[in-house]
Amino acid sequence: MSVMASISVQLFQAVLLVLIAPLAAGFVSTCKARLQNRRGAGVLQPWRDLRKLFAKEVVMAEHASWIFRFAPYIVFTATMMAASVVPALMVDTPLSLTADVIALVALLALARFFLALAGMDIGTAFGGMGASREMTFSALAEPAMLMSIFVLSLGAHSTNLTTMINHTLNTPVMMQPSIAFALAAMVMIAMAENGRIPIDNPNTHLELTMIHEAMLLEYSGRHLALMEWASQIKLILFATLLVDLFVPWGIAAHADPGGVVLACVFWLFKLAVLFVLLALAETGMAKLRLFEVPEYLSAAFVLAFLGLITHYMLEVAV
Amino acid sequence: MIISFAQQLIDGLAALMLLVSFALLAQHRMLSVLHWFAAQGVLLSITAAVVAYSSGHDELYASAAMAFLLKGMLLPWLLWRVIRQLHVHREVEPLMNNAVTMMLALAITLFAFHVIHPIENISELMTRNTMSIATACVLLAMLMMMTRKKAITQVVGFLAVENSLFFAAIGATNGMPLIVEIGIAFDVLIAALIFGVFFFEIRNTFDSLEVDAMQASLVDKDDES
Numbered sequence: 048m049s050v051m052a053s054i055s056v057q058l059f060q061a062v063l064l065v066l067i068a069p070l071a072a073g074f075v076s077t078c079k080a081r082l083q084n085r086r087g088a089g090v091l092q093p094w095r096d097l098r099k100l101f102a103k104e105v106v107m108a109e110h111a112s113w114i115f116r117f118a119p120y121i122v123f124t125a126t127m128m129a130a131s132v133v134p135a136l137m138v139d140t141p142l143s144l145t146a147d148v149i150a151l152v153a154l155l156a157l158a159r160f161f162l163a164l165a166g167m168d169i170g171t172a173f174g175g176m177g178a179s180r181e182m183t184f185s186a187l188a189e190p191a192m193l194m195s196i197f198v199l200s201l202g203a204h205s206t207n208l209t210t211m212i213n214h215t216l217n218t219p220v221m222m223q224p225s226i227a228f229a230l231a232a233m234v235m236i237a238m239a240e241n242g243r244i245p246i247d248n249p250n251t252h253l254e255l256t257m258i259h260e261a262m263l264l265e266y267s268g269r270h271l272a273l274m275e276w277a278s279q280i281k282l283i284l285f286a287t288l289l290v291d292l293f294v295p296w297g298i299a300a301h302a303d304p305g306g307v308v309l310a311c312v313f314w315l316f317k318l319a320v321l322f323v324l325l326a327l328a329e330t331g332m333a334k335l336r337l338f339e340v341p342e343y344l345s346a347a348f349v350l351a352f353l354g355l356i357t358h359y360m361l362e363v364a365v
Numbered sequence: 366m367i368i369s370f371a372q373q374l375i376d377g378l379a380a381l382m383l384l385v386s387f388a389l390l391a392q393h394r395m396l397s398v399l400h401w402f403a404a405q406g407v408l409l410s411i412t413a414a415v416v417a418y419s420s421g422h423d424e425l426y427a428s429a430a431m432a433f434l435l436k437g438m439l440l441p442w443l444l445w446r447v448i449r450q451l452h453v454h455r456e457v458e459p460l461m462n463n464a465v466t467m468m469l470a471l472a473i474t475l476f477a478f479h480v481i482h483p484i485e486n487i488s489e490l491m492t493r494n495t496m497s498i499a500t501a502c503v504l505l506a507m508l509m510m511m512t513r514k515k516a517i518t519q520v521v522g523f524l525a526v527e528n529s530l531f532f533a534a535i536g537a538t539n540g541m542p543l544i545v546e547i548g549i550a551f552d553v554l555i556a557a558l559i560f561g562v563f564f565f566e567i568r569n570t571f572d573s574l575e576v577d578a579m580q581a582s583l584v585d586k587d588d589e590s
Contacts, residue, residue: 357383
């Protein structure tokens with residue numbers, strides 16, 4: 048019975064995450080519009096975009112290979128899998144028990160690999176440029192992300208998200224400098240991985256320094272819809288991951304309906320706060336020069352490493 | 366494991382101290398170097414005050430006040446006046462690539478931890494955890510002196526070494542005797558004043574504050590004579 052219940056919570060959570068992702072993207076852009084004294088297109092706009100794109104026919108370049116055709120499905124599936132690994136409503140969901148953080152990062156890396164391949168497949172200048180930039184920056188961002196997650200797994204003695212959340216819930220709240228460092232690093236990486244403003248502008252489709260959009264330039268119709276949807280899921284995935292790792296309080300421990308509904312309310316509230324902060328940050332900051340991005344990412348790495356060192360220096364009495 | 370709130374606070378301040386040392390090393394602009402230097406001084410005085418409160422060493426309050434006035438306000442202001450009069454608030458040029466410096470700094474921090482950790486275990490003080498961080502800060506400030514070209518940033522590095530030593534003294538023995546501390550503080554103040562005068566002299570003689578330029582100029586003079 049309880050297995051069935053936890054599987055159904057897992058399914059509900061995965062579907063919710065995927066369906067809510069466009070709304071979250073719409074929420075961020077509406078907040079940004081309001082902050083810039085514009086009315087904005089409304090929270091539902093990404094949904095309308097996706098519906099329109101799914102209805103349109105796919106136009107493909109003459110030289111497109113099978114990679115180009117399959118990439119959207121692979122990217123979408125990998126991102127969706129990664130999103131269902133992250134516990135949003137309940138601590139011990141079945142999938143979170145089978146896949147740990149390293150598997151999560153690997154799934155995201157798989158999605159990115161095919162995204163970059165698809166960018167290079169057609170052979171346009173923009174696609175190749177975007178792909179090479181994406182791979183350069185991800186080579187710097189990935190170690191920093193793993194490092195900041197390791198800071199937390201050092202305390203929990205596990206890289207499993209469920210164990211890590213349980214550890215955070217069960218330890219008394221106290222000042223832990225290492226976790227503050229890890230949080231700062233993780234926020235910086237989340238901004239970079241989702242192509243948010245100091246690194247990449249998510250609203251532009253024609254800019255010399257664009258990264259993510261440059262790889263999608265050749266896509267149309269349902270392929271483009273899947274790619275955009277995948278990047279929206281990635282945004283909500285990172286937000287949920289941040290919430291899980293640093294402020295998990297409120298998440299349901301068991302699969303009873305009342306607890307799950309309450310956890311859902313808590314989760315949505317935390318996401319809303321996080322996205323308002325994101326909109327504020329994006330409005331307040333200017334985009335970095337492309338050549339300053341490696342410095343930004345290495346700063347994130349240094350912060351994460353400092354978290355690791357201070358964990359040993361200050362928190363573990365060896 | 367439950368740690369007392371005062372110790373948590375001290376550990377947090379130590380972590381901030383380490384962060385400030387890294388930030389000092391990573392800055393590009395003269396003015397932000399000074400801001401972080403001032404922040405280091407203020408942090409130092411807060412740490413001294415917290416340690417004074419929690420350990421009951423009342424003379425540390427005097428050190429805290431002195432650190433705040435001297436290292437948090439007076440020295441940064443003196444340096445700020447110098448850079449304003451010399452117009453050197455352009456970017457600081459490090460000798461090495463910034464990422465390489467950062468990796469080196471991380472290695473140094475690990476080294477400091479490795480060396481000091483056995484000593485920490487002997488100590489019974491509440492502040493023992495901060496000793497390795499203080500040592501790391503001393504080494505990081507030395508790294509800053511080594512990797513910068515401009516005389517002013519080297520002096521900031523020197524003053525940061527002194528700050529870190531003060532921090533180490535608080536951590537290792539809950540502060541030096543007050544008379545020693547006052548003596549050191551005045552030494553540093555006088556040193557900063559003399560450095561300030563020196564900067565003007567250096568600029569007048571060599572037309573530059575870069576250490577390489579001074580050497581080049583001397584070599585030129587040797588060739589001429």
